Amino acid sequence: MSGRYWEHFPHQADMGVRGVGPSREAAFEQAALAMTAVVTDPARVLPATPVDIRCEAPDDELLLVDWLNALILEMAARHMLFSHFDITLEGQRLNAVAWGEPVDPERHQPAVEIKGATYTELSVSQNESDQWQAQCVVDV
Amino acid sequence: MNPSRFQQVSNVEWRIEPFGAMRVPAVIYADEALIREMDDKVLEQLTNVAALPGIVEAAYAMPDAHWGYGFPIGGVAAFDAEEGGVVSAGGVGFDISCGVRTLHTGLRAADIAPLKQRFADRLFANIPAGVGSTGQLRLNPGEMDAMLRGGARWAVDRGYGSVADLDRIEEHGCMAGAEPGQVSEQAKRRQRDEIGTLGSGNHYLELQEVVEIYDDKAAERFRLRQGEVVVSIHCGSRGLGHQIGTEFLRQMVIAAPGHGIVLPDRELACAPINSTLGQAYLGAMRAAINCALANRQVLTHLAREVFADLLPGTHLNLIYDVSHNTCKLEPHTVDGRSRRLYVHRKGATRAFGPGHPALPADLRDIGQPVLIGGSMGTASYILAGTEEGMTRAFSSACHGAGRAMSRHQATRQWHGRALVDELASQGILIRSPSLRGVAEEAPGAYKDVSAVVEAAHRAGLARKVAKLRPLVCIKG
Numbered sequence: 001m002s003g004r005y006w007e008h009f010p011h012q013a014d015m016g017v018r019g020v021g022p023s024r025e026a027a028f029e030q031a032a033l034a035m036t037a038v039v040t041d042p043a044r045v046l047p048a049t050p051v052d053i054r055c056e057a058p059d060d061e062l063l064l065v066d067w068l069n070a071l072i073l074e075m076a077a078r079h080m081l082f083s084h085f086d087i088t089l090e091g092q093r094l095n096a097v098a099w100g101e102p103v104d105p106e107r108h109q110p111a112v113e114i115k116g117a118t119y120t121e122l123s124v125s126q127n128e129s130d131q132w133q134a135q136c137v138v139d140v
Numbered sequence: 141m142n143p144s145r146f147q148q149v150s151n152v153e154w155r156i157e158p159f160g161a162m163r164v165p166a167v168i169y170a171d172e173a174l175i176r177e178m179d180d181k182v183l184e185q186l187t188n189v190a191a192l193p194g195i196v197e198a199a200y201a202m203p204d205a206h207w208g209y210g211f212p213i214g215g216v217a218a219f220d221a222e223e224g225g226v227v228s229a230g231g232v233g234f235d236i237s238c239g240v241r242t243l244h245t246g247l248r249a250a251d252i253a254p255l256k257q258r259f260a261d262r263l264f265a266n267i268p269a270g271v272g273s274t275g276q277l278r279l280n281p282g283e284m285d286a287m288l289r290g291g292a293r294w295a296v297d298r299g300y301g302s303v304a305d306l307d308r309i310e311e312h313g314c315m316a317g318a319e320p321g322q323v324s325e326q327a328k329r330r331q332r333d334e335i336g337t338l339g340s341g342n343h344y345l346e347l348q349e350v351v352e353i354y355d356d357k358a359a360e361r362f363r364l365r366q367g368e369v370v371v372s373i374h375c376g377s378r379g380l381g382h383q384i385g386t387e388f389l390r391q392m393v394i395a396a397p398g399h400g401i402v403l404p405d406r407e408l409a410c411a412p413i414n415s416t417l418g419q420a421y422l423g424a425m426r427a428a429i430n431c432a433l434a435n436r437q438v439l440t441h442l443a444r445e446v447f448a449d450l451l452p453g454t455h456l457n458l459i460y461d462v463s464h465n466t467c468k469l470e471p472h473t474v475d476g477r478s479r480r481l482y483v484h485r486k487g488a489t490r491a492f493g494p495g496h497p498a499l500p501a502d503l504r505d506i507g508q509p510v511l512i513g514g515s516m517g518t519a520s521y522i523l524a525g526t527e528e529g530m531t532r533a534f535s536s537a538c539h540g541a542g543r544a545m546s547r548h549q550a551t552r553q554w555h556g557r558a559l560v561d562e563l564a565s566q567g568i569l570i571r572s573p574s575l576r577g578v579a580e581e582a583p584g585a586y587k588d589v590s591a592v593v594e595a596a597h598r599a600g601l602a603r604k605v606a607k608l609r610p611l612v613c614i615k616g
Contacts, residue, residue: 010546012179012207039271058394069386076379077329079272103272110271111576112547113340113616115234115382118209119393119406139209139234139382140341140547 006034018135027132045083047099060124068117161191181207194225203595204542210407213487221413228410231484234385237432238376239463240511264571275336285320291430295437319423330379336438340616348608377432460509464539491525515586523602537602541589550585572615
């Protein structure tokens with residue numbers, strides 16, 4: 001399967017988020033969308049306000065967790081949801097702009113708050129057809 | 141899980157002797173049916189915990205154990221600092237000091253029956269719940285640090301509740317050794333407007349009716365009478381605790397090789413207790429415990445406001461407040477020798493038996509109240525710590541039902557609106573900002589809490605005192 005997409009995978013108490021795309025950036029972007037989808041339908045979230053996010057980690061996997069946790073921090077502290085991401089990766093350094101809007105309980109019907117991205121089922125990999133996949137379980 | 145993988149010690153105790161890297165045995169307290177329901181991951185995680193440096197006696201799992209992060213949820217492990225023991229951010233979890241408190245109202249279910257709808261609506265209006273909700277308090281940096289040092293005592297000093305509440309909270313409402321300076325600015329930023337909020341997921345505030353009494357003497361001392369109404373609150377340290385968990389997990393993963401620790405699973409991230417990182421985590425984690433205690437204290441105040449409005453003269457007296465995601469330094473007797481151990485309880489409730497000096501004087505001969513939250517729409521239980529429990533799993537018991545199916549499966553099987561209507565027809569009023577959240581928390585998505593409690597009772601971890609049935613449930 002080619003293209004870029006996200007999906008959830010089951011974890012007994014929580015939820016796994018998986019992003020797939022033609023580049024690491026695309027996979028990280030799709031994983032972030034999958035995370036928004038744990039809370040609400042991303043299509044309902046207007047990409048109105050930009051928030052800058054930077055992180056750096058010793059390897060790709062820790063970088064994915066750092067990226068998702070940086071988003072979780074902004075979601076929690078700003079009471080926002082995000083639906084569009086512009087990501088630049090240089091080695092293990094990530095620069096991104098996440099676009100979103102404040103939570104509107106009526107419109108978003110947010111199902112659950114995300115506490116943190118975890119190292120469970122964590123992987124960032126590239127397959128034979130050069131597709132990147134980035135995934136982990138998030139604690140809700 | 142296949143029970144034949146274990147040596148069966150009794151109907152409710154299963155054991156595996158150390159193999160591979162394990163330093164101590166793994167022990168699960170559960171009946172055979174619960175063992176069969178458990179994911180194989182529980183055993184894998186338990187054997188990993190048993191391999192951590194400085195672990196004492198055994199790695200334990202409670203009857204509600206399920207697949208967690210590094211440690212199983214429902215896991216208990218104690219470490220000796222003098223033997224190279226570790227403290228694990230994964231062994232405490234993201235929701236530091238998540239716990240339950242239960243308050244006595246003195247009202248009969250019949251007294252509130254005509255007001256049930258109003259109670260549901262008023263509580264839902266007064267208790268901030270769900271994603272994006274904020275509390276009434278805004279903490280400046282000085283107040284944030286005071287809260288992180290003072291816990292529920294800080295809240296009482298500011299008019300949220302009374303001094304009498306403090307005696308009925310673990311650590312008398314204030315965890316010693318908290319170091320607000322070890323809590324990052326990000327964690328504090330996440331908490332600025334979250335004090336006095338319920339959160340989401342399986343967190344709730346419920347009005348419950350006492351429907352069964354199993355132990356008259358303990359029930360009387362806990363002021364539990366059949367047909368009476370209690371208020372229970374289940375929540376934790378909110379964003380601050382989550383952020384501390386996230387940050388220290390990362391630091392411990394990266395520092396592990398430098399500490400000579402091999403992690404079979406990164407979620408087991410830990411640091412020697414006697415290390416700078418280990419001590420920093422303990423200081424921050426204890427601050428998060430205070431945050432959880434302060435949060436439940438403010439939520440209690442908000443519930444009291446609603447009762448004062450709808451039924452003036454009602455007194456909500458705290459029965460007890462106990463956390464189930466912590467690491468605490470406690471004296472325990474192991475092989476006849478008294479030792480001070482760092483006991484991790486991840487989804488496990490402390491259950492001190494009769495005579496324990498940490499208990500309030502008026503409960504000391506009975507044992508500690510052990511509060512077991514059920515899922516929305518099912519039962520909750522109150523148990524009491526036992527004498528025999530002091531020699532089992534370091535005085536620990538189960539904490540709840542534990543999920544039986546994923547959130548995904550739950551949303552495929554149930555719809556929020558239909559579930560709310562069905563529960564209403566059973567006399568259980570649900571109020572939640574999110575119908576999808578309600579579906580994900582469907583009672584059927586959880587294990588049978590009664591089976592879990594029965595196993596804990598039979599294993600002697602704690603003894604049954606009373607069963608509670610929900611009347612009104614405010615969900616995040």
